[in-house]
Amino acid sequence: MPSEHLPADPAQVSAADRRRWRRYLAAERREEYVYRSLARRREGEEREILLGLAEAEKRHQQHWVTLLRAAGEPERALPRPGIGARILVLLGRVFGSVLVLALAQTAESRSPYETDRDASAAMAADERIHGEVVRALAQRGRNRISGSFRAAIFGMNDGLVSNLALILGVGAAGLATGEVLITGLAGLLAGALSMAAGEFISVRSQRELLEASTPDPAAQQALPALDVDANELALVYRARGETPGEAEEHARRTLARVAAPDASHERAPSPHAHGAYEEIGTGLGAAGSSFLFFASGALIPVLPYLFGLEGAAAVIVALVAVGVALTVTGAVVGILSGTPPLLRALRQLGIGYGAALVTYLLGLLFGVNLA
Template sequence: MEQQREQERPATAKEIRRWRRYLADERAEAAVYRDLAGRRSGEEREILLALADAEGRHEAHWRRLLGDQVGQPRRGALRTRFLGFLARRFGSVFVLALAQRAEARSPYDADADATDTMAADERIHEEVVRGLAARGRQRLAGTFRAAVFGINDGLVSNLALVLGIGATGVPATTILFTGIAGLLAGALSMGAGEYVSVRSQRELLEASTPIPASRNVLSHLDLAANELTLVYRAQGMSPETAEIHAREVLRTVAIATGPVDVKSSGGLAPAVDDHEAIGTGIGAATSSFCFFASGAILPVLPYLFGFEGITAVIIAAVLVGLALLATGAIVGLLSGGPPWRRAIRQLIIGFGAAGVTYLLGLLFGTSIA
């Protein structure tokens, strides 16, 4: 379709500019995937290199349309170049999450000069990158969850505490020490609660994991009775599937030189086990304590530096607002949602809670007076 139109009339200057921009973006995106592949190995590396090759095919399409109008190589869009910078320096799940968002913003669906195959490629690329990012999100799920929610709790709860106490008209030193006490109490409470929560989850997982000694008795099972089928039926398999799977395991035992796992193996093995996804109790507690404290210190900073009254309130609100925007954007990015929408939502919720407390403090202070 594009070549036919090209034969009918020459491309306009606007079309040439758009095609050159697409060409530059495809080059930059291919470079991002190659940079990410350079920091990985095995299957992930192969997948990322395949994505880079696909972007190369898209690049060739725009080259064909441009012909001798390709011109000098252009730089890609700012967000794509920033993505490439992060890929070269870090190569983390944050970069994959950004790449997922970039693929989701592809303009090819609405552009008549892009083929249907290219538009479909971009949609599939989004799902491929989503799958790669999901592995990193699993690894971050435990400790990162404690960190993000810890800092948010610290920001909101201590801002509400400081504003509420400040609105009653007490001296600045009282507000300062109240804020520090709230920081320590909240951080210790968060750390202890996170430790208990993660330890409980790990203990539940351990209770559901087959013990190693079960593997050693497989060779002594009665093949006719085949008690192993009961294990798989208890795990949710149908009687027929459990029977087939049990016979496969027992046949493996007959030739195996080492222990054989009795767990069911439906589908591919997960990239990250459940224990790793949850994290450790100490790690989660430490992260929760430190991040709650780092969030809770921000509303106290103006009073630490000697500010008082409405000036201290405004500075505290601005600091907390910026931090809420940042954490909300990070959570939105990692969850695959719109970062700024999550950031604004976080800001509204945080300021809403603090505002209510401030109004109650004003009311309480007026009542006492």
């Protein structure tokens, strides 16, 4: 512990300093608690990484504990992991660790230690490295859910915006409440089926393209029969993007390994194709997510009409409900992507309301023309 950070006289430590140190200690203990809780639900490498992060946070805690004790702070006054840490762990159990890791990534990236006079330079550097570790862990989770998550978010937003726009448009054109309701339900079903079919075809086509581009494992069986002095193996590696020199050296090493096989020198299968499949997900998974979330989103602007509201009251309730849903989905995307959730939420809200406004104005125009 750097001695220059210890207060010479506890009486000289201000109440503001004590509060700041307690706040930092609380944050460090919360992060340790969360990392250890996540580690208990992991195995192997991810578990070791999370436990390593927890130990680092414990090391940082000792810095603030030392300062607080030197300033005369009683042990019972030192903060412990509170309800916020338990809520984060609960969110991880319900929604998956990627949500908690994304929040941790944001917290690590906003560490105030670089500008705080009482934090050491090593602690500030640690926080930067922690942010990159958590970013990498979160990326693993994002890769696992990205296919279905993309379909779910797109489906929800499309359902919210398209059905709100449809209802406002036909309502502005002069249709009766019952006709608006039927139109909204028809839009819900048609849109959900269309989105599911489109996602299934899109993901299946993408997977088929990847399969067509993935190296054929059976080609490995031909390697022992190649003429060492005259073969086209280097052309394979050049076609995959290597320079002539790199391709020749790669081919030489490959043939040498085939001639004298050694289990310790076996190359691991390339993870490229598997990782790509993991990122795009499965056709059925994407289709199911898209259908369910589009239907859920499209149902929200229809609810006021289902409950018997009419006219301006139904429109206002639909607008408010859709606005809340757009804000929530935008914030979730922001959190999971490690970007400011408020900006993402406002962007979603602006785009959704903008599309609805254009359709409403077109409905008014057509309604006037029909009249």
